[in-house]
Amino acid sequence: MKRKKETPVELAPEISVTVNGAVVTRRVPARRHLIDFLREELGLTGSHTGCEHGVCGACTVRVDGRIVRGCLMLAVQADGRRVDTIEGLSDSGELGELQEAFHRRNALQCGFCTPGMLLAAQDLIVSRPDASREQIREHLSGNYCRCTGYQAIVDAVEDVLASQRKKT
Amino acid sequence: MKAPPFAYVRARSLAEVFGLLERHGEGARLLAGGQSLLASLNMRLDAPALLIDITRIAALSGIAVRGRKVRIGALTTHAEIQRSAEIAKHLPLLSQAAPHIAHAAIRNVGTFGGSLALADPAAEWPACCIALDAQFVLRSTSGTRRVAAREFFHGLYATALRPNEVLTQVEIAVTGLNCRSTFVELARRRGDYATVGLAALARRNARGVLSDLRLAFLGVGAAPALARAAMAALEGKRASADTIAAAGEALTRDLEPSADLYTTATTKLHLARVLTGRALTALAA
Numbered sequence: 001m002k003r004k005k006e007t008p009v010e011l012a013p014e015i016s017v018t019v020n021g022a023v024v025t026r027r028v029p030a031r032r033h034l035i036d037f038l039r040e041e042l043g044l045t046g047s048h049t050g051c052e053h054g055v056c057g058a059c060t061v062r063v064d065g066r067i068v069r070g071c072l073m074l075a076v077q078a079d080g081r082r083v084d085t086i087e088g089l090s091d092s093g094e095l096g097e098l099q100e101a102f103h104r105r106n107a108l109q110c111g112f113c114t115p116g117m118l119l120a121a122q123d124l125i126v127s128r129p130d131a132s133r134e135q136i137r138e139h140l141s142g143n144y145c146r147c148t149g150y151q152a153i154v155d156a157v158e159d160v161l162a163s164q165r166k167k168t
Numbered sequence: 169m170k171a172p173p174f175a176y177v178r179a180r181s182l183a184e185v186f187g188l189l190e191r192h193g194e195g196a197r198l199l200a201g202g203q204s205l206l207a208s209l210n211m212r213l214d215a216p217a218l219l220i221d222i223t224r225i226a227a228l229s230g231i232a233v234r235g236r237k238v239r240i241g242a243l244t245t246h247a248e249i250q251r252s253a254e255i256a257k258h259l260p261l262l263s264q265a266a267p268h269i270a271h272a273a274i275r276n277v278g279t280f281g282g283s284l285a286l287a288d289p290a291a292e293w294p295a296c297c298i299a300l301d302a303q304f305v306l307r308s309t310s311g312t313r314r315v316a317a318r319e320f321f322h323g324l325y326a327t328a329l330r331p332n333e334v335l336t337q338v339e340i341a342v343t344g345l346n347c348r349s350t351f352v353e354l355a356r357r358r359g360d361y362a363t364v365g366l367a368a369l370a371r372r373n374a375r376g377v378l379s380d381l382r383l384a385f386l387g388v389g390a391a392p393a394l395a396r397a398a399m400a401a402l403e404g405k406r407a408s409a410d411t412i413a414a415a416g417e418a419l420t421r422d423l424e425p426s427a428d429l430y431t432t433a434t435t436k437l438h439l440a441r442v443l444t445g446r447a448l449t450a451l452a453a
Contacts, residue, residue, distance in 0.1 A: 006184075007177055007178060007179060007180055007184060008177065009175045009176070009177040009188075009218060010175060010176055010177070011173065011175050011176075013176060029173065030173075030174055030175060030176035030219070031170065031171040031172065031173050031174055031209075033170070033171075033206075033210075036170070052169055052170070052210045053207040053210050053211055054203060054206075054207045054270075054274060057271070057273065060273055066247070066276040067272060067273040067276060068273050068276055068277050069203070069273050069274060069277070071206075071210065072202060072203050072206045072207060072274070072277065073202065073206070073277065074176070074199075074202070074206070074219075076176055076178075076221075077199075077202070077221065077223070079178075120272065120273065123272060124272075137358075138267070138358050139272060141271055141357055141358040141359045142270065142271025142272060142273055142274065142359055143271075
């Protein structure tokens with residue numbers, strides 16, 4: 001009789017992840033965060049490692065189309081999933097209008113928070129095209145910025161929402 | 169910081185989870201959304217030998233309404249509850265509470281069952297489940313048992329869960345059309361740990377009289393607290409300055425707030441009264 005194969009317990013499992021459209025296969029230590037995997041193994045240093053306990057939002061990336069904290073997900077949990085980072089979303093042009101608005105409104109200074117901020121803002125633009133200023137603030141509450149005081153960031157997001165409403 | 173080393177296994181069924189829990193005992197942790205677990209590992213507050221990833225066990229996900237009962241799978245994420253039209257219709261209290269849970273990126277991953285099993289005293293779902301008188305379905309190799317939410321939370325991160333048990337599902341009776349609910353919370357930043365929060369439910373008749381009140385607080389002690397004295401003080405009354413003050417007075421008997429890093433016990437009790445006033449005003453409106 002064939003014995004049912006047990007799922008292996010591993011210290012360094014092999015994973016296969018679609019990162020910005022390309023499949024990458026690697027063996028990673030189980031404890032490695034998704035954000036460290038992206039930055040250190042794949043050289044995608046656009047997303048930042050900030051607080052490493054889910055408070056600052058600098059490590060925000062997309063997994064299967066939804067924003068997540070890259071420091072609160074293990075690389076092994078992304079196995080078989082699609083991961084999109086600031087690099088891929090910049091290259092595809094999806095964030096173009098938002099990036100232009102950030103530039104125009106001076107919505108960044110040091111830039112550390114910006115990749116995470118852009119991903120969180122784009123998530124709102126797609127999911128709530130009618131968002132008010134208050135709702136923009138609420139949605140971005142999980143992303144710290146220590147330079148701008150947020151005013152200019154909210155202005156930039158508001159600009160994009162307004163221009164998209166005009167288009168439809 | 170980075171998490172200390174651990175081994176990882178992705179379980180394919182509950183049977184496999186039970187086997188792993190039995191073999192690895194106290195060194196193992198269940199990984200659901202991981203939004204609290206991974207933070208605590210990164211801060212090295214915990215160092216398990218093994219993480220058992222349960223997130224790909226499909227049977228633990230999803231929201232189903234059957235008759236007057238809503239069943240919510242343990243792996244249902246906060247965001248799924250927030251978006252669910254079924255929940256908005258049958259258990260609006262949960263829709264009202266969901267936006268207060270952390271931030272969008274965390275709500276996309278964190279799970280209903282994970283939050284309940286962790287029993288953080290500042291978490292929103294435990295208080296909601298107490299207010300709604302939910303039943304928790306706990307499974308192990310010795311079978312299935314149901315524990316009422318009101319019996320489940322024993323204290324700081326302490327619950328009725330036995331070491332070999334898994335919280336698989338939550339059952340909640342629909343609250344119905346003539347029931348009103350509201351969720352109010354104070355936090356230093358939207359989405360941060362609550363200073364004090366309140367899940368409130370009541371029926372209100374045409375004359376504005378409130379009945380079947382439920383007031384469940386979070387952030388005021390080691391476990392979520394049902395404010396029975398305040399509930400009794402309001403039963404059969406209209407919300408007015410006088411009845412709200414009486415309920416606030418009764419809270420002294422219901423709550424024994426403990427100070428946190430930023431807020432003294434006295435301030436917490438005061439804030440609990442402020443929230444009671446806001447909640448009752450909303451229920452009566």
